[in-house]
Amino acid sequence: MNTSAELVIRFADLDDIPTIGYLAQQIWPVTYGAILPDGQLEYMLERNYSPESLNEQITKLNHRFLIAELDEDAVGFASFGVTEKAGVQKLHKIYVLPQTQGLGVGRALLDFVIEQILDEGGHTLHLNVNRHNKAKNFYEKLGFTVIEEADIEIGNGFQMNDYIMEKLL
Numbered sequence: 001m002n003t004s005a006e007l008v009i010r011f012a013d014l015d016d017i018p019t020i021g022y023l024a025q026q027i028w029p030v031t032y033g034a035i036l037p038d039g040q041l042e043y044m045l046e047r048n049y050s051p052e053s054l055n056e057q058i059t060k061l062n063h064r065f066l067i068a069e070l071d072e073d074a075v076g077f078a079s080f081g082v083t084e085k086a087g088v089q090k091l092h093k094i095y096v097l098p099q100t101q102g103l104g105v106g107r108a109l110l111d112f113v114i115e116q117i118l119d120e121g122g123h124t125l126h127l128n129v130n131r132h133n134k135a136k137n138f139y140e141k142l143g144f145t146v147i148e149e150a151d152i153e154i155g156n157g158f159q160m161n162d163y164i165m166e167k168l169l
Helices: 014-032 040-049 051-059 105-119 135-141
Strands: 007-011 064-070 073-082 088-096 124-130 145-155 158-168
Touching: 007 105, 014 040, 014 051, 014 064, 014 073, 014 088, 040 051, 040 145, 040 158, 051 064, 064 105, 073 105, 088 105, 105 124, 124 135, 135 158
Parallel strands: 088 124
Antiparallel strands: 007 064, 064 073, 073 088, 124 158, 145 158
């Protein structure tokens, strides 16, 4: 990472909803434009990143969001939360602006999540990744392994075709 740039990872709150939505709008078309069927990108952005959806994720579903800032500019975000299995948490989201990928921001977000989980006595982190998303390689380099394939109906005739990955902490 550029040593002159300062990276800060912080917890997000409801005031950060517009920032998270903006980042998703910048990142998703680059990440998924070539791998999702027509219409699914827009459907999923609205479903997952509308202000109402983000508010519900934070207030009702207890997803904890993080913001990554590089020189005080928001460049990425992540969210994670507990699962029904004791000691297992799920990384729901981790996204970094394309122009800042490769600078260590994604790794820093993931390290922060893992530190939080370990501090709470957790031992395992799960995540879903689209089977055609090159981020799978990123996760494998950081110690995740594929434990399952999942085809998940998400509405409007769309489905997510994911790998479920796991990292023992």
